[in-house]
Structures are given as structure tokens and as C-alpha cells.
Amino acid sequence: MPRISRAASVSWEGNLARGSGAISGDSGAIEGLPYTLATRIADPEGKTSPEELVAAAVGGCFTMSLAGELTRAERPPERLDVSAVCTVDEVDGRHLVTAVQLGVRGRVPGIDAETFARIAREAEQGCTMAALVRASAEVRLETTLEGGRDGG
Amino acid sequence: MAADRRAEVKWRGDLMGGAGEIERVGSGAFAPLDVTWASRTEEPGGRTSPEELIAAAHASCFSMALAGALARAGTPPQELATSATVTFVPGTGITRSALEVTGTVPGIDESAFREAAEQAKDGCPVSGALKGNVELEVTARLASA
Numbered sequence: 226m227p228r229i230s231r232a233a234s235v236s237w238e239g240n241l242a243r244g245s246g247a248i249s250g251d252s253g254a255i256e257g258l259p260y261t262l263a264t265r266i267a268d269p270e271g272k273t274s275p276e277e278l279v280a281a282a283v284g285g286c287f288t289m290s291l292a293g294e295l296t297r298a299e300r301p302p303e304r305l306d307v308s309a310v311c312t313v314d315e316v317d318g319r320h321l322v323t324a325v326q327l328g329v330r331g332r333v334p335g336i337d338a339e340t341f342a343r344i345a346r347e348a349e350q351g352c353t354m355a356a357l358v359r360a361s362a363e364v365r366l367e368t369t370l371e372g373g374r375d376g377g
Numbered sequence: 378m379a380a381d382r383r384a385e386v387k388w389r390g391d392l393m394g395g396a397g398e399i400e401r402v403g404s405g406a407f408a409p410l411d412v413t414w415a416s417r418t419e420e421p422g423g424r425t426s427p428e429e430l431i432a433a434a435h436a437s438c439f440s441m442a443l444a445g446a447l448a449r450a451g452t453p454p455q456e457l458a459t460s461a462t463v464t465f466v467p468g469t470g471i472t473r474s475a476l477e478v479t480g481t482v483p484g485i486d487e488s489a490f491r492e493a494a495e496q497a498k499d500g501c502p503v504s505g506a507l508k509g510n511v512e513l514e515v516t517a518r519l520a521s522a
Contacts (some may be wrong), residue, residue, distance in 0.1 A: 227467075227515070228417055228464050228465070228466050228472075229417070229428065229462065229464070229465045229466070230427040230428075230462050230464050230465075230477075231421070231426055231428035231462070231463050231465070232429070232432055232460055232461065232462040232463070233429055233430075233432035233433035233436050233460065233461055234436060234458070234459065234460040234461075235433075235436040235437050235440045235457075235458075235459045235460070235461075236457070236458050236459075237440040237441070237443075237444050237454065237456065237457040237458075237459070238452065238454075238455065238456050238457075239444070239454070239455070240444055240445075240448035240453035240454070241441060241444045241445035241448050242448070244444055244453075244454075246437060246440050246441065246457075248433050248436065248437045249423055249433075250429040250430070250432070250433055251421075251429065252416075252421040252422075252423055252424055252425050252426070252429055253423050254410050254411075254423060254424055254429070255407050255410070255422075255425060255429075255433060256424035256509075257408050257504075258407055258433075259406075259519045260441075262441060264404075265380070265441070266380050267380075269382075269403065269404035269405055269406070270404075271404055271405050272404055272406055273384055273402065273404050273406035273407060274404070274437070275433075275434040275435070275437045275438035275441075275501075275502070275503050276380060276381075276382035276434070276502075277382035277383070277384060277402050277403060277404055278431070278433045278434035278437065279382075279430075279431065279434045279503060279506070280382050280383055280384040280402070280403075281384035281386075281399050281402060281408075281427075281430045282427040282428075282430035282431040282434060283427070284384045284385070284386040284399070285384075285386050285397065285399055285412050285426070285427040285430065286427035287386075288386045288387075288388045288397055289387075289388070289392060289397065289412070289417070289427075291415060292388050292389060292390070292391060292392040292395055292397075293391075293392035293414075295391075296391040296392050296393075299494075301390065301391035301395075301439075302388065302390070302391070302395075303389065303390075304387065304388065304389050305386075305387065305388040305389075306385070306386075306387050306400075307385065307386040307388070308382045308383060308384070308385045308386075309383065309384050309385075309386070310382070311381070311382050311383075312379055312380070312381050313379065313380050313382075313502055314379040314380075315379075319500070319502075319505070320502045320504065320505075321502055321505050321506070322502050322505065322506035325426075328416055337505070339447070346420065352461055353427070353465065353470040353471055354427050354431060354471075355471055356510060357431070357470070357471050357506070357507055357510050358506040358507065359503045359506075359510065360457075360505065360506055360508050360509040360510050361500050361502075361506045362506050
């Protein structure tokens with residue numbers, strides 16, 4: 226398989242406390258998103274942050290990974306709704322991404338809740354972005370199957 | 378302090394033929410954004426991907442850490458222009474995130490700037506989450522040098 230590269234760029238002006246930056250992705254899908262230290266650690270006030278982008282990256286990757294695993298198990302999903310929460314905390318004086326909490330609600334014909342939960346765990350283990358952030362973060366997962374029949 | 382940041386994603390259909398959306402983010406700063414397997418692994422066609430978002434997270438985290446380190450050293454930057462390029466090998470995973478930064482920083486020399494960039498690369502929280510799993514590198518230069 227070929228290597229795939231994706232790039233993003235940032236321009237930052239000024240010092241850390243009072244400066245601000247702008248974030249763009251080379252695809253053009255995100256462009257000039259402003260961010261600051263104050264909105265990163267306190268109220269976001271409509272501004273994104275590295276942590277929100279990590280949440281979106283891990284959430285987007287896990288969702289695709291689960292769609293792939295369910296398809297392999299011949300239970301392609303009708304719909305998956307995933308949330309991802311990225312937590313940064315201070316540990317021994319350093320700021321670390323300590324957790325990424327994933328939640329998934331699925332509508333998947335012909336599957337029971339137990340099988341869905343097992344395949345979701347496998348998808349989480351296989352997800353590239355979840356693997357990536359495990360250097361410092363605990364990745365947690367909660368699953369809900371819509372209209373699922375337990376053991377059915 | 379602990380800060381939580383949230384994103385929500387939906388997907389319809391199987392992996393190859395289906396399509397997803399980064400439906401909303403907690404801040405409301407962006408989204409909805411379409412994502413598909415084809416745009417992730419072939420031409421982006423104007424669509425974002427997990428790799429682009431992690432590149433954006435890494436470049437933005439690194440830029441802030443470097444601005445902080447430069448300010449602490451008494452040489453705050455006027456401007457930092459940073460890019461991060463993340464390489465994904467299907468079947469293997471993410472292998473590399475390469476940062477490049479060009480700085481306009483009064484009163485600093487090239488080697489002190491490079492040293493500060495290395496420290497920011499090692500110390501920013503997103504680097505902390507990635508390192509060990511992926512090769513991290515930074516190329517730093519001064520704009521006017």
C-alpha cells in the first residue's frame with residue numbers, strides 16, 4: 226500500500242499568554258481556525274484547540290475502523306454515532322493528554338449488543354489514532370446498540 | 378487544571394462505500410466536515426481526514442509550546458509559521474509526524490531557535506501522546522537569517 230501524507234499549517238503571532246494562532250489543513254476543509262492559550266485551557270469561546278482536533282482525529286478514525294470491522298463481520302452498519310472527549314491534565318508539572326473517552330451508538334442490522342461491543346473493542350484496538358495517542362492517554366470505550374436484542 | 382475537548386462523528390454504511398461526517402465539535406469552531414475512506418487514502422478532494430486533524434493538532438500544540446519557551450527565554454516570537462506532515466501507511470498505521478517551523482524572533486540566533494524548537498517538540502502535550510508510537514522530527518529556521 227502507498228504511503229499517505231496529510232499536512233496542516235499554523236501561523237502564530239506573539240508570545241504564549243497574549244498571542245494567537247490560526248490553523249489550516251492542506252485539504253482546505255479547515256481554514257484559518259483561530260486559537261489562543263486562554264481558550265485552550267478555559268472557556269473555548271467558539272475557538273478550537275489542539276485537544277479538540279485530537280478528539281476529532283481519534284473519533285473520526287475509530288468510526289471508520291468500526292465501520293470496517295462490522296463490514297468484515299458481514300454486519301455493515303446503517304449508522305454509527307461516535308463521541309470522543311480528549312482530556313489534558315497536569316501530571317508531575319507537565320501537561321499531558323491523559324485520556325480519550327470514546328462513546329458509540331450504533332444501528333446495525335442483525336447483530337446483538339454483546340457482539341457489537343466486542344467488535345467495537347476490536348475496532349478501538351485496531352484504530353490507528355487510538356494506538357497513536359496511547360503513549361500518554363488511556364483510551365476508554367462505551368457502546369450502545371440501538372434496538373439491540375441482548376444475546377439475540 | 379484538566380480540560381476536556383469533545384468531537385462527535387457519524388457514519389452511514391460500510392467502510393468503502395459509506396461516508397462519515399465530523400458532525401460537531403464542542404467549541405463550534407468547525408464542522409460538519411465530510412470524511413470518507415477514499416478521501417483518506419487517495420486524493421483528499423477537499424475533505425479532511427484523521428491524519429490531517431492530527432497534523433493540525435500537532436502543529437498547533439507545538440507552535441504554542443514554542444511561543445511559550447521563546448517568551449520564557451526573553452525572546453518572544455513575532456511570528457511562527459509551522460507545518461506538520463503526518464504519514465499514514467495503510468495496514469501499518471501512522472509512522473511519522475514531521476514539523477517545520479520558520480520563526481521571526483528578534484534577538485535570537487539560529488542555534489538557540491533550533492534548540493527551543495527541539496524542546497517544544499519533546500514537551501508539547503500532543504507530542505507526549507504520540508511519541509514512542511511515531512517518529513517525531515522538527516526542522517527549524519529563522520525567517521531573516
